[in-house]
Amino acid sequence: xxxxxxxxxxxxxxxxxxxxxxxxxxxxxxxxxxxxxxxxxxxxxxxxxxxxxxxxxxxxxxxxxxxxxxxxxxxxxxxxxxxxxxxxxxxxxxxxxxxxxxxxxxxxxxxxxxxxxxxxxxxxxxxxxxxxxxxxxxxxxxxxxxxxxxxxxxxxx
Amino acid sequence: xxxxxxxxxxxxxxxxxxxxxxxxxxxxxxxxxxxxxxxxxxxxxxxxxxxxxxxxxxxxxxxxxxxxxxxxxxxxxxxxxxxxxxxxxxxxxxxxxxxxxxxxxxxxxxxxxxxxxxxxxxxxxxxxxxxxxxxxxxxxxxxxxxxxxxxxxxxxxxxxxxxx
Numbered sequence: 135x136x137x138x139x140x141x142x143x144x145x146x147x148x149x150x151x152x153x154x155x156x157x158x159x160x161x162x163x164x165x166x167x168x169x170x171x172x173x174x175x176x177x178x179x180x181x182x183x184x185x186x187x188x189x190x191x192x193x194x195x196x197x198x199x200x201x202x203x204x205x206x207x208x209x210x211x212x213x214x215x216x217x218x219x220x221x222x223x224x225x226x227x228x229x230x231x232x233x234x235x236x237x238x239x240x241x242x243x244x245x246x247x248x249x250x251x252x253x254x255x256x257x258x259x260x261x262x263x264x265x266x267x268x269x270x271x272x273x274x275x276x277x278x279x280x281x282x283x284x285x286x287x288x289x290x291x
Numbered sequence: 292x293x294x295x296x297x298x299x300x301x302x303x304x305x306x307x308x309x310x311x312x313x314x315x316x317x318x319x320x321x322x323x324x325x326x327x328x329x330x331x332x333x334x335x336x337x338x339x340x341x342x343x344x345x346x347x348x349x350x351x352x353x354x355x356x357x358x359x360x361x362x363x364x365x366x367x368x369x370x371x372x373x374x375x376x377x378x379x380x381x382x383x384x385x386x387x388x389x390x391x392x393x394x395x396x397x398x399x400x401x402x403x404x405x406x407x408x409x410x411x412x413x414x415x416x417x418x419x420x421x422x423x424x425x426x427x428x429x430x431x432x433x434x435x436x437x438x439x440x441x442x443x444x445x446x447x448x449x450x451x452x453x454x455x
Contacts, residue, residue: 162453166446172326173445177334180363190359194351202348206338282330283323289452290319 141226153224161224164217171213172282178207179278186260186271196260196267211246234291238284245277299383311381318381325374331367333441335360340441343434345425354421391454395447402440409433 135143144150153160182203184190191199222229229235253270260267302308311317341347342356379386386392413430420426426434 158453162450165449165453169445169449170442173329173334174337176327176330177338180330180335181338181360184360184363190363191351191355193355198350199348206341206347279327279330282326283320286323286326287319290322 138227138230141230144223145226150223150226153220156224161221164220164224167213167217168221171210171215171217172285173210174206175210175214176278176282178203178210179274182207182257183271183275186257186267188264188268196257200257207249229288232288232291234284234287238281238288241277241280241284245274245281248277249274296384296387299387302380302383303385305380308380308383311377318378321374321377321381325371325378328367328370328372328374329445331363332371333367333445335364335367336441337438339364340434340438343426344431344438345434349424352422353426354417385455386451389451389455391447391450395444395451398440398444398447402437402444405433405436405440409437 145154181190182200185192185194185196185199185203248270253274256263256266256270303312311321338347339356339360342349342351342353348356409430413433420430425431
């Protein structure tokens with residue numbers, strides 16, 4: 135089975151049909167959770183990276199800011215992903231064929247993997263290796279804001 | 292009121308407004324930049340609000356959190372306001388008749404009033420509580436109020452295309 139066939143099947147399950155036929159304000163409610171989650175996610179990413187770049191909280195240990203930021207990042211990401219799955223299931227075939235949706239998903243996967251591996255590893259060593267800390271901070275900002283901006287464009291193409 | 296509508300109609304019919312509304316890329320890019328600005332303005336402010344509420348960064352001095360993030364929050368609000376003005380230029384008359392739009396503005400005003408109460412009423416006494424992990428109740432209330440009001444602003448904004 136191709137991905138498209140699987141998505142067609144998902145779309146025709148009782149759950150998929152119920153989501154699609156629900157009042158458009160139900161879809162709007164998912165969007166509200168999605169945007170609030172996203173703003174919290176992007177703000178946490180910004181907080182962490184401003185510290186790594188030395189642009190804010192230079193007197194605080196990076197680990198302290200990263201620790202607080204990661205909790206908020208987790209909450210924001212969870213809200214955005216859960217609401218995002220429901221939004222996606224309301225029209226999986228339509229979303230899958232949208233090129234900015236595909237870009238958003240690629241950037242999301244890259245951002246999560248990067249944040250959990252290289253970023254987590256190097257940001258913990260930012261005190262000894264400030265340049266590496268700054269480099270991963272810039273990459274993290276570009277990836278996560280890329281997810282947000284490409285997501286915002288989905289509805290326009 | 293009709294002056295406002297006349298002005299909106301003027302913007303709507305202007306060459307720039309029409310070009311923006313009908314552009315394939317400029318309009319979505321401005322929407323995307325509006326979101327980016329929101330992350331810095333409302334998003335970083337939410338982190339300050341949570342610190343005021345005594346929820347996060349409790350071991351960081353409160354005044355430090357306020358001062359360190361302030362330039363980025365102000366920069367974020369400038370970007371949000373600039374892109375928001377461009378979006379209004381493009382959609383003006385459609386926004387005025389959209390029920391979500393006045394709600395969004397009402398809550399921006401309420402959030403602004405809460406900010407003034409904090410800046411003028413509470414901040415001058417900050418030396419007494421600036422280093423407390425959990426600030427006094429009035430300060431916590433101001434933090435939660437800001438968080439709720441700005442969240443409503445963001446949500447009302449997101450509802451604009453659904454209620455238009």
